[in-house]
Amino acid sequence: MKKQFLKMTMMAIILSIGFIACEKEEVIAGDSKAELNEEPTKDAVLPTEVSQDFRSIAKVQKDGHEFNFIALGQEDEMVVVERLYGEALINQEKGLINDKEMTAFDVFAQVTAQNVLVPNRIAMTANKDVLKSSGRQVLKSEEYLEILDDAYAELAEKAACYNVGATNFRNTYCNAPVSSTPSNIEFCDEGARTSPLTRSSYFGGAWRELDDTRTWTNVICGRVRVQFYAWEKDGIWPWSDYKWFLKYQVDFDNGIWWANYLTSTNTERKVVRTRISSNGSYRSYTRFH
Structure with missing residues (x-):
């Protein structure tokens, strides 16, 4: 009799736990479905702190155009910044990175000599077989690369x-x-x-x-x-x-x-x-x- 009572008590406890767990799961699922905003909302906050690590990969100066390549996070994300100097600035030339199809690799390949090793993070951005067909070799280390223009000079007009x-x-x-x-x-x-x-x-x-x-x-x-x-x-x-x-x-x-x-x-x-x-x-x- 005692064993039967204990058995019934244990079954009741197990059923109660299962009911509570299912109820909790439904509440969580319901709340998640109600609160998950897959599209931006008007009241969404714009943070002021950058969310991921970044580091400068390379700087290249050529013919009045300076390029900075910045790697973001651990994947293939990258920012390429270009600015003008010298005669290019005076003449208000267009940037070389206007083309919407250009990858970071395309830009680097265009402004550097064939024998310059391509930093690995920049090489990662090349489309399909472009890296292989280019014949460019990859720099495996994370060493910062800098190729400066001997004729580089800040213009006095830049102060205006x-x-x-x-x-x-x-x-x-x-x-x-x-x-x-x-x-x-x-x-x-x-x-x-x-x-x-x-x-x-x-x-x-x-x-x-x-x-x-x-x-x-x-x-x-x-x-x-x-x-x-x-x-x-x-x-x-x-x-x-x-x-x-x-x-x-x-x-x-x-x-x-x-x-x-x-x-x-x-x-x-x-x-x-x-x-x-x-x-x-x-x-x-x-x-x-």
């Missing part, structure tokens, strides 16, 4: 406010008229401005999940911060949700600058520009594709 003008910016740097599609979203903001500007991969009333982001900015004196955001999942289910991550930010001073954020991951994206000096203004172009 470098203003390419609204019409020139629209025609030369925006390749006006700009025309957006769901897979190629462009913004030409040729008017000089001092207030913050946010551009998003939003088109036709819907968010678009895209990978690469290309920007150029004419800083007219002062200093402007350019921030690249991505909408990504944070944490592990059922405690995860989507939110904005600040993937990278860079500060530009007087001049014309290109900054391309290159990745193979598709998601919703934002670019935020903010003047962080008390003087100056800026013009900008932004492209998500």
Whole structure:
């Protein structure tokens, strides 16, 4: 009798635990379904701290164009920054990284000699068999590479406010008229401005999940911060949700600058520009594709 009572008691306890566990699982699943924001929300916070490690891979100066290659995280994400100097700055030349199809490897291969070893992180960005067909050798170490122009010199004119003008910016740097599609979203903001500007991969009333982001900015004196955001999942289910991550930010001073954020991951994206000096203004172009 005693054994039967204990057996019934144990069965009751097991059933109770199972019921509670199932109920808890349903609550968690229900809450997760209700709260998980797979698309950006209007009240989503834009963080000010960069979410991942980054390091400079290489700097190359050639014919008035300076390129900085910055690796982000541990995958194939990379930012390529280009600026003008010398005669290229005086002549208001176009950047070499305008082409939307150019990878970080394509840029590096174009501005360096055939015998220069390609840093491994840059080589990782090459499309398909491009690296093999190029005949370029890879630098396996993480050693920082610097190739400087002997004729490099900062111009005295750089001290003046470098203003390419609204019409020139629209025609030369925006390749006006700009025309957006769901897979190629462009913004030409040729008017000089001092207030913050946010551009998003939003088109036709819907968010678009895209990978690469290309920007150029004419800083007219002062200093402007350019921030690249991505909408990504944070944490592990059922405690995860989507939110904005600040993937990278860079500060530009007087001049014309290109900054391309290159990745193979598709998601919703934002670019935020903010003047962080008390003087100056800026013009900008932004492209998500």
